[in-house]
Each structure stands twice: as structure tokens, then as C-alpha cells.
Amino acid sequence: MIKNQRHAIYFALAAVFLWSTVATAFKLALQHLSPLQLVFYAAVFSWLFLFACLTKNKQLTEITPTFRRNKALYFKLGCLNPLLYYLILFKAYDLLPAQQAQALNYTWAIALSFLAVPMLGQKLRKTDIAALSFAYLGVLIISTQGQLAQLNFQNPLGVGLALLSTLLWALYWIYSTKNKDKPILSLFICFCVGLPLIAAVVTWQNAWILPNLKGTLAALYVGLFEMGITFVLWLIAMKKAENTAKVSNLIFISPFISLILINQFLGEEIHPATLVGLLFIVAGLMVQKLIK
Numbered sequence: 001m002i003k004n005q006r007h008a009i010y011f012a013l014a015a016v017f018l019w020s021t022v023a024t025a026f027k028l029a030l031q032h033l034s035p036l037q038l039v040f041y042a043a044v045f046s047w048l049f050l051f052a053c054l055t056k057n058k059q060l061t062e063i064t065p066t067f068r069r070n071k072a073l074y075f076k077l078g079c080l081n082p083l084l085y086y087l088i089l090f091k092a093y094d095l096l097p098a099q100q101a102q103a104l105n106y107t108w109a110i111a112l113s114f115l116a117v118p119m120l121g122q123k124l125r126k127t128d129i130a131a132l133s134f135a136y137l138g139v140l141i142i143s144t145q146g147q148l149a150q151l152n153f154q155n156p157l158g159v160g161l162a163l164l165s166t167l168l169w170a171l172y173w174i175y176s177t178k179n180k181d182k183p184i185l186s187l188f189i190c191f192c193v194g195l196p197l198i199a200a201v202v203t204w205q206n207a208w209i210l211p212n213l214k215g216t217l218a219a220l221y222v223g224l225f226e227m228g229i230t231f232v233l234w235l236i237a238m239k240k241a242e243n244t245a246k247v248s249n250l251i252f253i254s255p256f257i258s259l260i261l262i263n264q265f266l267g268e269e270i271h272p273a274t275l276v277g278l279l280f281i282v283a284g285l286m287v288q289k290l291i292k
Contacts, residue, residue: 003242011237012247015230022226023102024265026093029222032215035090036207038222040198041215043082045223047195050188051233059185066181067189069125073179077186079171082227083201089165092241095158098262099270103142103278104159106255108166109285110135115170126213131288138280139163145273183235249289252282 011221029038054060067074093101110132116122124132143159180188202208242249255278262268 002240004240005242005278008237008240008242008247009250011233011240012250013236015233016250017257018230018233019251020223020254021261022049022222023093023098023105023258024261025218026090026101027098027219027262027266029218030094032088033211034207034217035094036198036202036205036214037209037211038219039070039086040195041081041211041219042086042161042223042227043191043195043198045220046082046227047188049228050184050191051226053184053242054112054188056148057184059182061077061181062182062185063189063192066185070179070181073175074186074189076175076194077172077179078190079197080168080175081190082194083197085168086227087198087201088168090250092158092161092165095155096162097268099259099267099268099274100142100155101158101162102258102262103255103274103281104139104162105137105166106278106281106285107139107163108169110156110281110288111163112170112173113288115167115174119174127287131284132285133284135281135284136283138277138284140277141273141280142277145271180292184232187231193202252286255282 026038029042033041054063089101089105092104096104113122113124113128114132117124141160143156176186181189237247238244259270259275259278263270
């Protein structure tokens with residue numbers, strides 16, 4: 001792919017904007033579907049989109065041999081994404097205000113550094129420790145709504161699930177470091193593994209429903225813009241970038257755009273503690289990313 005920094009920025013900004021919308025989309029979708037039902041229908045739409053991408057790129061014949069080379073790895077990846085990660089994440093969104101859930105979700109990169117120590121044999125640098133301190137202080141501020149002295153958690157289960165989702169997502173990316181297959185092909189195989197497992201859980205929970213139009217459109221939006229198209233846009237941006245650091249830093253504006261959308265479309269009044277906590281989390285991410 002031909003390098004073009006300006007085009008890379010355009011693709012990255014499109015991805016960042018779409019990612020900024022998904023917290024609002026999750027809450028709207030959960031008005032019509034349970035977390036489990038949303039995982040299933042969104043994953044179906046994402047699977048169809050990824051299938052179309054592979055068809056366009058003439059890569060369908062690569063699916064079976066690619067899976068056979070790494071069966072065990074793809075089973076682990078498929079269990080994590082889409083099954084466990086999104087089920088836990090959507091349940092957290094079901095329990096928490098969108099502003100809290102989306103802010104906590106941004107700590108996954110910090111969780112990645114933490115898990116990389118035992119799993120990849122990496123060492124925590126001083127900057128990593130500083131990043132951890134900033135980010136999880138932000139988590140405390142958000143989850144206690146600024147009442148740090150009392151440590152009065154507003155919804156401990158929701159906060160716990162949101163933080164668990166960050167560990168699951170970090171775990172997915174750690175396992176993915178061992179995977180050298182094509183990204184879109186790999187993601188499609190993960191969904192091929194995960195979808196039957198999600199369907200089995202839906203059956204076990206007797207949760208099958210035919211969603212109404214609003215539920216279907218919401219699941220379609222989540223499947224395309226959280227799980228599918230945005231991934232492809234970001235991948236293109238990274239491939240076109242002449243300076244990947246400058247492009248990837250655009251992700252830092254996403255949580256703040258997300259708060260604006262949450263306020264405007266969900267009517268949530270943004271709590272001062274959410275904004276302060278989010279600033280700490282983003283500061284932690286910036287320390288980790290920008291200071292080598």
C-alpha cells in the first residue's frame with residue numbers, strides 16, 4: 001500500500017470518530033436487547049462484513065488452511081473476542097452510566113502493560129509504573145464519583161466487569177502477538193470460532209428473540225462500527241502512515257468526543273469526577289506511549 005500521511009490521518013480520524021460513537025450506541029442497543037443478545041446479533045453482522053471483505057480480497061480459500069495451522073490459538077482468540085470480551089463489556093454498560101463504562105474501558109492499554117510482565121517476560125519501566133498510577137487513580141476517581149476518602153463505589157459490580165473487560169481485551173492482544181496471519185482474515189476466523197459458542201450460550205440461557213427494527217439497527221451499527229469497519233479503517237491508516245506515532249496519537253481525542261455524544265444523545269449529565277478521572281487515564285496513556 002502506498003504511503004500517504006494525509007490519507008492516513010483521514011482514515012484514522014474516521015476510525016476515531018466511529019469509535020467515539022460506540023459507547024452511545026451500546027446504551028441505545030441495550031434498551032432493546034440483553035447484553036448476550038447484543039453480542040450475538042452484532043457478531044453476526046460483523047461476521048458478514050468481514051466475509052464480504054475476504055470475498056473482495058479473494059482470500060476465502062485461505063480461511064481453512066490458516067485455521068488449521070493455529071487451531072489452539074484461534075480457539076483461545078475466538079473465546080476472548082467476540083464471546084467473553086463483548087459479553088462482559090456489554091454487561092458493564094448495562095450496569096453503569098455510559099460515561100463511566102467508556103472511560104474505564106480506555107485502561108485496557110495499561111492492563112496490557114501489566115499482563116505483558118508475566119506473560120511476555122517484559123519488565124515494567126518507571127514510565128509504565130507512572131502510567132499505571134495515573135490511570136488507576138483515574139479509575140478510582142470515576143468509580144467513586146470523586147469520593148476517594150470514603151472509597152464509596154457507586155456500582156462495584158459494574159466497575160469490576162468494566163475492568164475485567166480491559167484484562168480480557170489485553171489478553172486477546174497478547175495472544176495475538178503470536179499470530180502472524182493477515183489481520184482481517186484472523187479476525188474473521190475468530191468470529192467463526194466465537195459465533196457458535198455465543199449461539200450455544202444464548203440457547204443455554206433460552207435467550208433467543210427476533211429483535212424489533214430498532215434492536216436490529218442498533219446491533220447492525222455495533223457490529224459494523226465497533227467490530228468491523230472501524231478495525232479496517234484503522235488498519236488502512238496504519239499501513240498508509242509515514243509516521244505511525246502521529247497517526248495513532250489521534251486516538252486520545254476519542255474519549256472526549258464520546259463524552260460529548262453521550263451527553264447529547266443519551267442525556268447523561270457528565271459528572272465532574274468522570275472528566276477528571278478520564279484526564280488521569282489519558283495522561284497515563286500518554287505517559288506510557290510518548291515517553292520511551
